[in-house]
Amino acid sequence: MIGFDEKKYLEIGNNTVKLKGRVEEITKEINKDGYKNVFLIGSGGSYAMFLPFEYYMRTKSTISVYAEIAAELMACGHNQLGRDSVCIFTSTSGTTQETVEAAAYCREKGARTICISGNADVPYAKEADYPIINTMDDFSAADADYILLYMLTFSLMHEHGDFPEYEEFCKNLGKLPAALVDVKKQCENKAEAFAEKYKDETYHLLTGAGTVWGETYSYAMCVMEEMQWIRTKSVKAAEFFHGTLELLEKDVSLMVIMGEDELRPQCERVVNFAKKLGFTENLNVFDTADYSLPGVEDKYRRLLSPIVMTAVLDRLSIQLEAKRGHSLDIRRYYKQMEY
Amino acid sequence: MIGFDEKKYLEIGNNTVKLKGRVEEITKEINKDGYKNVFLIGSGGSYAMFLPFEYYMRTKSTISVYAEIAAELMACGHNQLGRDSVCIFTSTSGTTQETVEAAAYCREKGARTICISGNADVPYAKEADYPIINTMDDFSAADADYILLYMLTFSLMHEHGDFPEYEEFCKNLGKLPAALVDVKKQCENKAEAFAEKYKDETYHLLTGAGTVWGETYSYAMCVMEEMQWIRTKSVKAAEFFHGTLELLEKDVSLMVIMGEDELRPQCERVVNFAKKLGFTENLNVFDTADYSLPGVEDKYRRLLSPIVMTAVLDRLSIQLEAKRGHSLDIRRYYKQMEY
Numbered sequence: 307m308i309g310f311d312e313k314k315y316l317e318i319g320n321n322t323v324k325l326k327g328r329v330e331e332i333t334k335e336i337n338k339d340g341y342k343n344v345f346l347i348g349s350g351g352s353y354a355m356f357l358p359f360e361y362y363m364r365t366k367s368t369i370s371v372y373a374e375i376a377a378e379l380m381a382c383g384h385n386q387l388g389r390d391s392v393c394i395f396t397s398t399s400g401t402t403q404e405t406v407e408a409a410a411y412c413r414e415k416g417a418r419t420i421c422i423s424g425n426a427d428v429p430y431a432k433e434a435d436y437p438i439i440n441t442m443d444d445f446s447a448a449d450a451d452y453i454l455l456y457m458l459t460f461s462l463m464h465e466h467g468d469f470p471e472y473e474e475f476c477k478n479l480g481k482l483p484a485a486l487v488d489v490k491k492q493c494e495n496k497a498e499a500f501a502e503k504y505k506d507e508t509y510h511l512l513t514g515a516g517t518v519w520g521e522t523y524s525y526a527m528c529v530m531e532e533m534q535w536i537r538t539k540s541v542k543a544a545e546f547f548h549g550t551l552e553l554l555e556k557d558v559s560l561m562v563i564m565g566e567d568e569l570r571p572q573c574e575r576v577v578n579f580a581k582k583l584g585f586t587e588n589l590n591v592f593d594t595a596d597y598s599l600p601g602v603e604d605k606y607r608r609l610l611s612p613i614v615m616t617a618v619l620d621r622l623s624i625q626l627e628a629k630r631g632h633s634l635d636i637r638r639y640y641k642q643m644e645y
Numbered sequence: 646m647i648g649f650d651e652k653k654y655l656e657i658g659n660n661t662v663k664l665k666g667r668v669e670e671i672t673k674e675i676n677k678d679g680y681k682n683v684f685l686i687g688s689g690g691s692y693a694m695f696l697p698f699e700y701y702m703r704t705k706s707t708i709s710v711y712a713e714i715a716a717e718l719m720a721c722g723h724n725q726l727g728r729d730s731v732c733i734f735t736s737t738s739g740t741t742q743e744t745v746e747a748a749a750y751c752r753e754k755g756a757r758t759i760c761i762s763g764n765a766d767v768p769y770a771k772e773a774d775y776p777i778i779n780t781m782d783d784f785s786a787a788d789a790d791y792i793l794l795y796m797l798t799f800s801l802m803h804e805h806g807d808f809p810e811y812e813e814f815c816k817n818l819g820k821l822p823a824a825l826v827d828v829k830k831q832c833e834n835k836a837e838a839f840a841e842k843y844k845d846e847t848y849h850l851l852t853g854a855g856t857v858w859g860e861t862y863s864y865a866m867c868v869m870e871e872m873q874w875i876r877t878k879s880v881k882a883a884e885f886f887h888g889t890l891e892l893l894e895k896d897v898s899l900m901v902i903m904g905e906d907e908l909r910p911q912c913e914r915v916v917n918f919a920k921k922l923g924f925t926e927n928l929n930v931f932d933t934a935d936y937s938l939p940g941v942e943d944k945y946r947r948l949l950s951p952i953v954m955t956a957v958l959d960r961l962s963i964q965l966e967a968k969r970g971h972s973l974d975i976r977r978y979y980k981q982m983e984y
Contacts, residue, residue: 349883349884349887350884350886350887350888351887351888353884353887361721363724364721364723364724364725365721365722365723365724367724368724369724370709370724370725375881375883375884376883377883377911378854378855378881378883378908378911381855381907381908381910381911382700382703382704382855382906382907382908383704384703384704385702385703385704385706385707385708385709386703386709404883509848509876515717516717516720516721524888527880527884527887527888527889528887528888531878531888531889531891531892532887532888532889532890532891533891535891535892537848537876537878537892538878539870539876539877539878541866542714542717544688544714544715544716544717544743545688545689545692545714545866547689547979547984548688548689548690548692548866548867548871549689549690549863549866549867549870549871550866550870550871551871551977551978551979552870552871552872552874552976552977552978552979553870553874553876554977554978567721568720568721569717569720569721571720572716572717572720575984578984579978579984582982582984583978637891638890638891638893639890639891639893639918639922640886640890640891643921645886645914645917645918645921
């Protein structure tokens with residue numbers, strides 16, 4: 307595969323899995339001390355990555371949880387944030403300004419902070435109540451972050467008495483790095499064909515639901531818009547039918563991002579709508595159900611849709627970069643100027 | 646003003662204000678019985694309209710509150726929804742399928758339901774624990790709904806001990822119907838000029854924050870996309886800087902939807918960014934601070950941004966309809982077919 311270092315990817319993923327002990331040390335202590343709620347706080351891609359974990363905790367546990375945008379939280383506050391809150395942050399560099407500031411803000415409010423960082427040697431990690439050093443880099447940040455967040459949030463749910471199959475689930479997480487390499491290989495032809503067909507397309511309509519909504523939102527904004535300068539609209543599948551549907555015409559690229567959770571039928575409804583209109587020429591469904599996960603038990607697939615989807619969409623990014631001759635690394639404005 | 650029946654608008658708005666007694670009858674009873682949290686449940690435009698009230702309750706009271714999309718809630722549930730929940734819905738026709746079903750779903754879960762309806766004679770209103778009949782119609786639905794939701798949520802906050810200035814605030818709400826007619830007149834020239842300049846524009850980038858984020862989201866989706874078939878991207882101002890900013894070029898229409906709440910500086914940051922780049926030709930700021938509200942005390946302006954913004958944007962819709970020769974009432978698919 308172009309633009310992919312399999313050995314390095316596996317090494318980083320497998321190292322993340324080894325952080326299980328550190329994660330449980332933290333969750334056991336937090337659970338013993340007691341807490342009222344959990345805040346998942348990020349910006350852009352990291353906010354989007356927290357969304358499925360808000361979904362899991364809200365639908366598969368009794369823990370009260372809120373996913374929040376860092377800059378908004380600091381500007382207007384939140385009436386449930388306080389001494390009894392546990393706040394979780396993640397930053398590959400450990401220097402993402404809004405994340406660093408939000409972690410300090412939450413500590414000021416008396417909350418406990420769990421700060422996941424790719425770098426131990428930054429104030430963000432050093433000042434955290436509970437730092438977790440995950441040696442991810444930009445290349446594999448999303449996947450390594452996902453695995454850690456699965457362990458962390460499902461361990462919290464387990465300690466809380468909500469997820470008895472935690473140990474077995476973690477064994478399956480251990481199979482993921484290799485399984486995701488396999489997924490990347492399985493989707494390569496589809497990703498390449500999409501990139502070739504749409505290399506000159508200037509607008510894509512993306513819809514997703516449930517645990518893959520975060521991936522839908524961030525793929526549109528953080529990859530297609532930020533890294534490829536292509537216009538997008540991302541809309542939740544349920545909301546698609548409350549306005550955006552009127553934009554659908556034969557020549558519009560409609561990308562449906564589909565997972566295997568309870569909200570899958572909402573994506574299927576969009577697909578069926580496009581098919582009913584005969585608008586299938588530019589309908590592209592990215593469906594986690596299309597990919598096998600070697601070594602992973604079927605019963606856990608429904609919980610793994612976002613990380614499978616990120617593996618698929620990462621290949622799409624690499625292929626778009628290649629076919630469009632537009633590096634994923636160039637920016638017009640971000641880090642090019644002060645604003 | 647074209648497309649505006651001032652007498653009818655004032656009559657509907659003033660009738661809504663008179664529902665204060667009915668609202669307080671409900672909130673006093675609910676408060677006396679006690680409750681754990683409030684759910685604001687809608688779809689599309691009604692979901693978007695609930696977002697500022699989630700914001701107010703989260704930042705100006707200690708009430709636990711969740712704004713939820715009806716179809717999502719029913720598909721995956723919510724761990725904080727139960728017998729101690731108060732669920733609020735609104736439907737002009739009283740027959741919006743997802744809203745009607747979600748209200749029934751919440752009653753099944755044992756929650757109390759407050760159902761705002763433009764129509765008393767529908768099961769949705771009849772089966773509600775607390776129906777509120779607000780004689781709105783499509784013409785003035787948003788404004789009449791807003792006034793009622795202000796009374797209802799701020800009365801809940803008041804009964805909860807969080808908003809002592811409630812009675813004074815309601816006196817100011819009573820001035821709103823006439824003040825909003827004035828706002829519509831004040832913004833008319835700006836709306837007409839925008840519609841004339843952009844009548845052939847095929848894509849707009851909209852950003853907003855805080856209490857006007859709901860208006861930003863729904864104006865893009867429910868008006869520009871649904872009623873005018875124009876492509877849009879709506880993005881929260883804080884998130885704009887995490888990807889979408891790279892789309893900004895001189896010829897891109899950037900609409901900044903700006904209110905007077907705590908998140909106003911996030912919109913100002915977007916405006917300053919565009920100005921710094923010299924991209925002012927297609928920068929259009931819709932700012933509630935530009936409009937006087939005759940009879941309304943200045944100290945309540947910061948709480949009224951979304952309803953002021955909807956008055957402004959309604960004029961923009963009417964002007965877009967006129968200049969583009971595209972009726973706000975035609976649909977390609979919605980209610981034209983089953984899906």
